[in-house]
Amino acid sequence: MKVRLKQGGMHRRWLLSYFCAFALLIVILFSALFVFIANYHYQYAYSVIDTRASDLVSNYFSPYLDGAEESFVSGAVSFIEDFSDKSMMEVWVLDQNGQPIVSSSGFLIDGGAQMPDYVQALNSTTEKGRWIGRDESGEKVMAVTTLLPARVGAVRFISSMQNIDRQLWGFGLIILGFAVLLLFSVWLLNYPFIRSIARSLQRINETATELGTGDLSARVDLNGMHDEVSDLGRSFNNMAVALGQSESLKNDFISTISHELRTPLTAIKGWGETIIQIGDTDPETAKKGMSIIVSESQRLSDMVEELLDFSRIQNGQMKVNMAKIDVLAELDDAVFTLKDHILREGLELIYNVPHYPIPMQGDPVRIRQVFVNLIDNAVKYNEHGGKVIILAELHGEKLVIYFTDTGCGIAPENLAKVKNKFFRANSTVHGTGIGLAVADELVRMHGGTLEINSVVGDGTTVTVTLPVEPVELPESPLPERTTTDE
Numbered sequence: 001m002k003v004r005l006k007q008g009g010m011h012r013r014w015l016l017s018y019f020c021a022f023a024l025l026i027v028i029l030f031s032a033l034f035v036f037i038a039n040y041h042y043q044y045a046y047s048v049i050d051t052r053a054s055d056l057v058s059n060y061f062s063p064y065l066d067g068a069e070e071s072f073v074s075g076a077v078s079f080i081e082d083f084s085d086k087s088m089m090e091v092w093v094l095d096q097n098g099q100p101i102v103s104s105s106g107f108l109i110d111g112g113a114q115m116p117d118y119v120q121a122l123n124s125t126t127e128k129g130r131w132i133g134r135d136e137s138g139e140k141v142m143a144v145t146t147l148l149p150a151r152v153g154a155v156r157f158i159s160s161m162q163n164i165d166r167q168l169w170g171f172g173l174i175i176l177g178f179a180v181l182l183l184f185s186v187w188l189l190n191y192p193f194i195r196s197i198a199r200s201l202q203r204i205n206e207t208a209t210e211l212g213t214g215d216l217s218a219r220v221d222l223n224g225m226h227d228e229v230s231d232l233g234r235s236f237n238n239m240a241v242a243l244g245q246s247e248s249l250k251n252d253f254i255s256t257i258s259h260e261l262r263t264p265l266t267a268i269k270g271w272g273e274t275i276i277q278i279g280d281t282d283p284e285t286a287k288k289g290m291s292i293i294v295s296e297s298q299r300l301s302d303m304v305e306e307l308l309d310f311s312r313i314q315n316g317q318m319k320v321n322m323a324k325i326d327v328l329a330e331l332d333d334a335v336f337t338l339k340d341h342i343l344r345e346g347l348e349l350i351y352n353v354p355h356y357p358i359p360m361q362g363d364p365v366r367i368r369q370v371f372v373n374l375i376d377n378a379v380k381y382n383e384h385g386g387k388v389i390i391l392a393e394l395h396g397e398k399l400v401i402y403f404t405d406t407g408c409g410i411a412p413e414n415l416a417k418v419k420n421k422f423f424r425a426n427s428t429v430h431g432t433g434i435g436l437a438v439a440d441e442l443v444r445m446h447g448g449t450l451e452i453n454s455v456v457g458d459g460t461t462v463t464v465t466l467p468v469e470p471v472e473l474p475e476s477p478l479p480e481r482t483t484t485d486e
Contacts, residue, residue, distance in 0.1 A: 019190070023183055030179045037171050041164050042142070046130055049089065049144045049157050061148055061155075069095075072153060076101050079155075089159040094118065094145075096152050117145040118154060127151075132161065140165060200229045204236055216244040261303070264296035309369075310434045313441045320363035320445050327360045327367060327399060327466060328353055328392065334371035335390060338379070346384040353392035358399055360468040362446050370439045371401075374462050377436065378405035381460065399468045404461040410454035418452055 060079050076093035080102050083091055091104040098118055113136070120129030127147040135141050140161045147154045203220055210218035219240055220233040271289035278285055312318040335351055342349045378388045382405045389404040410418060419440045443450045447467045454460035 019183075019187060022186060026179050026183060030175050034168075034172055034175055038168050041168060042132070042161075045142055045159065045161070045164060046144065049142065049159055050128065050146075052085070052157070061153075073101055076153070080104050089157050092156040092158070094154040094156060098122075098154070100156075101153075115143070115145065115156065117143045118156065121145040121147050121154065122151075197229055200233065204233055207236065207240075211240060211243065216240065216247055257303075257307075261300070264299050267296045268293050306435055306438060309438050313438060318441070318445070320366050320442070322361050322363060324359055324469075325362050325364045325367065326357040327362065327468065328358050330364055330368045331371050331390070331392065331401065334368050334375060337372065338375050342375075342379055342388055345379055345382070347379060347382055348385075348387045350387060350389040350391075353390070353401075354394060356471065356473070358394060358468050358471055360399070360446075360466060362466070366442045367446065370442050370464070373435045373439045374403040374464070377462070378403050378407075378460075381405055382407035386459075394468070394471060397468055397470060399466045401464045401466070402461055403464070404459060406459040409456040409459055410452070411456055415452060415454055419450070 060082075061075055072095075079093060080091060083104055086104045093101045093103075095101055098115065100113075115131075116133070117129035117131035120131065121127055122129075129145045131143045133141070133143075135158070141158050142161055143156060143158045145154050145156045207218045207220045219237050222230055222233050222237075271292050275286050275289045280286075309318065331353065335349075339349060375388065375390070382388065386406040387404075389402070389406075391402045391404075393400045393402075419436050440450045443464055443466070449465045451463045451465075452460065453463070
């Protein structure tokens with residue numbers, strides 16, 4: 001399936017936000033670095049010129065500062081002639097009015113030339129000035145003016161910045177290249193990754209859309225996914241599988257409920273029509289029919305109540321009314337209620353529990369509902385001539401009750417599913433598939449556990465463990481409540 005990325009999607013937002021912000025930061029940092037290097041070179045050039053000016057001027061002009069103009073001019077000419085760095089910079093000597101007297105270039109100097117550095121030196125306490133700009137020919141220069149003692153004149157050094165600027169442009173190109181390389185590396189390392197994440201998320205989104213339209217077979221293609229995105233895709237597929245299973249269970253449940261409702265309704269309708277037809281002519285048949293109608297109506301009522309309980313559990317509205325009860329008394333009532341039913345099915349009942357009361361905090365109606373459900377299951381999944389065995393043992397503050405049948409048993413692959421809603425290990429047996437789920441939840445709400453062990457062909461044992469209050473055992477052992485009926 002070809003995945004097309006959305007315009008303005010994650011990869012585009014990454015490009016416009018993170019990458020552009022990173023690029024702006026790089027530009028600022030490298031621009032600051034370039035400015036720092038430029039300032040360093042300019043400051044270094046000024047330091048060289050200033051040091052040379054201070055040394056030469058203070059030492060050379062000392063003998064020519066007697067106030068005579070001819071002596072000063074003669075000293076200026078000698079200074080220019082003896083200046084050894086004419087190839088590096090140009091030197092002007094100015095009189096006390098700031099007019100050029102002589103220069104190292106040998107050309108006449110326009111007396112109206114702009115000299116901001118000279119003006120700065122006049123206004124500075126250090127009697128020095130610096131100016132960077134372009135001369136009359138357009139060349140970029142640095143001019144440094146140093147006033148002579150008593151301000152009888154000044155010396156102006158002018159150095160071309162062409163070589164320094166050329167070096168700075170070289171540094172700038174290197175910095176620019178490094179910045180571009182860094183940005184390209186970031187893009188090369190991150191953009192394909194972001195794009196792959198965007199494609200994977202888009203793939204998951206498209207699969208979710210397919211699921212939303214009812215295609216429960218849709219799955220996320222995990223090829224090319226990595227790390228947490230792969231885990232997300234795998235979890236999504238697991239969810240899709242669970243949805244498919246739930247849908248299948250729901251369909252099975254609807255089919256099962258329809259069948260379970262149809263059977264008693266058919267019996268009720270059939271016997272109702274029969275009773276209307278025979279009237280008072282056959283009282284025995286009418287009595288039998290009414291008995292079946294009552295029995296099937298109770299069956300429908302129990303089924304509806306079971307569904308309501310399940311709905312309450314699903315919605316978190318199931319409530320238990322806790323009170324101090326004798327849990328074995330509730331077990332006795334459940335066994336008594338189903339005893340005749342067990343015998344009518346041709347089963348042997350073995351019932352062996354302690355004789356003394358065992359108190360606990362519980363809802364008597366819900367506890368009895370659990371017991372009835374488990375005994376009824378032991379009957380339904382049993383075979384004619386089999387046994388229903390109910391045993392109870394007290395272990396400290398835990399009561400363990402075993403409900404065992406000798407029926408068909410449960411296959412190992414189904415054993416972990418039997419407490420799931422709507423699941424039925426044996427589709428040939430009547431039932432909604434939610435009774436065991438309700439029983440398990442009710443036991444859990446009482447702080448207990450419900451465990452199932454089974455062997456195919458040998459039968460199933462459901463073990464219920466409930467927390468009970470401390471029991472003071474009688475001094476002389478009482479006989480256990482034991483029943484064996486066939």
